[in-house]
Amino acid sequence: MTFRKLWIPRISFVSLLLIAAIGAPPAAAQDGNQGLYFTGELSTVSTFGNSESLTLGLSTTLGHVWEDAELKFEGGAVRTESRIKTRTASGTAESFTVADETRTEKTAEAYYLRGRYDRNVSETFFVFGGADWLRNTFAGIDSRTLLAAGAGNTWVKTETTRFKTDVGFTYTFQDDVFDNPLIKMNFPGVRAGYALRSTLSSSTDFESSLVGDWNLDNTDDLKLNLVNALSVSINSMLALKPSLKLLWQNVPSSTAVPLFTGGVDTGNTVLAPLEKLDSIFTLSLVLKL
Numbered sequence: 001m002t003f004r005k006l007w008i009p010r011i012s013f014v015s016l017l018l019i020a021a022i023g024a025p026p027a028a029a030q031d032g033n034q035g036l037y038f039t040g041e042l043s044t045v046s047t048f049g050n051s052e053s054l055t056l057g058l059s060t061t062l063g064h065v066w067e068d069a070e071l072k073f074e075g076g077a078v079r080t081e082s083r084i085k086t087r088t089a090s091g092t093a094e095s096f097t098v099a100d101e102t103r104t105e106k107t108a109e110a111y112y113l114r115g116r117y118d119r120n121v122s123e124t125f126f127v128f129g130g131a132d133w134l135r136n137t138f139a140g141i142d143s144r145t146l147l148a149a150g151a152g153n154t155w156v157k158t159e160t161t162r163f164k165t166d167v168g169f170t171y172t173f174q175d176d177v178f179d180n181p182l183i184k185m186n187f188p189g190v191r192a193g194y195a196l197r198s199t200l201s202s203s204t205d206f207e208s209s210l211v212g213d214w215n216l217d218n219t220d221d222l223k224l225n226l227v228n229a230l231s232v233s234i235n236s237m238l239a240l241k242p243s244l245k246l247l248w249q250n251v252p253s254s255t256a257v258p259l260f261t262g263g264v265d266t267g268n269t270v271l272a273p274l275e276k277l278d279s280i281f282t283l284s285l286v287l288k289l
Helices: 013-022
Strands: 035-047 052-065 069-091 096-120 125-136 141-157 161-176 186-199 204-215 222-233 238-249 254-261 264-273 277-288
Touching: 052 277, 125 161, 161 204
Parallel strands: none
Antiparallel strands: 035 052, 035 277, 052 069, 069 096, 096 125, 125 141, 141 161, 161 186, 186 204, 204 222, 222 238, 238 277, 254 264
């Protein structure tokens, strides 16, 4: 959706696994069938006892395939709340009572919306246009809108395998949670990537996609988004989908860090970059209509 190394701001490992649900590529409409299609992915994890947390992840894809075009919309969200317990003891070492204090804290929240239209010019060549919107405050992004237009080519199109690449120009409007005055937030760019889908068996499909975004105003700013996933059908409508997502950004957003001098908190903060790489695994239940 959504996403840098989210464990940096103290997000639990369980929460991190589910962030991938908001950025996973859709499994529908890749087989060339025409008409309306819908897929939904749901992930949830809850823990109770010494540690308590609840994570919900949801992503949906709605689209339509014509003979020479495809229109696709995607949206998703993930949210994690953790209950943090603090224990204190009163009395003596031989006789004491223990009191619990619990507070609820939001430790992950991200949302995304996407839309894209592809139009075939020939049997293999196509043009496209689209827009992406993202909010992931724990990765330092309050709002990011990206507009894209370009062209691509379908290199392999068989009953079992489809492979295509595309490249286009983009323009990005970004607002960070903590603005860095040294970095320009609105900028033109170039996007390139590939999408692969291969049928391994009657019930198993492999998907792989890579998207690279390059900031033309700051050529050091390169983002890569790699997703590999298996979709294992349970029946005609349900599938189980494990996926691994790698997110890398050479110039990540910044976060505010308290400034200490001589071990004393000055009350001021400084901007420090977040981590460049996220490695995220998720397991989702997929509904296909």
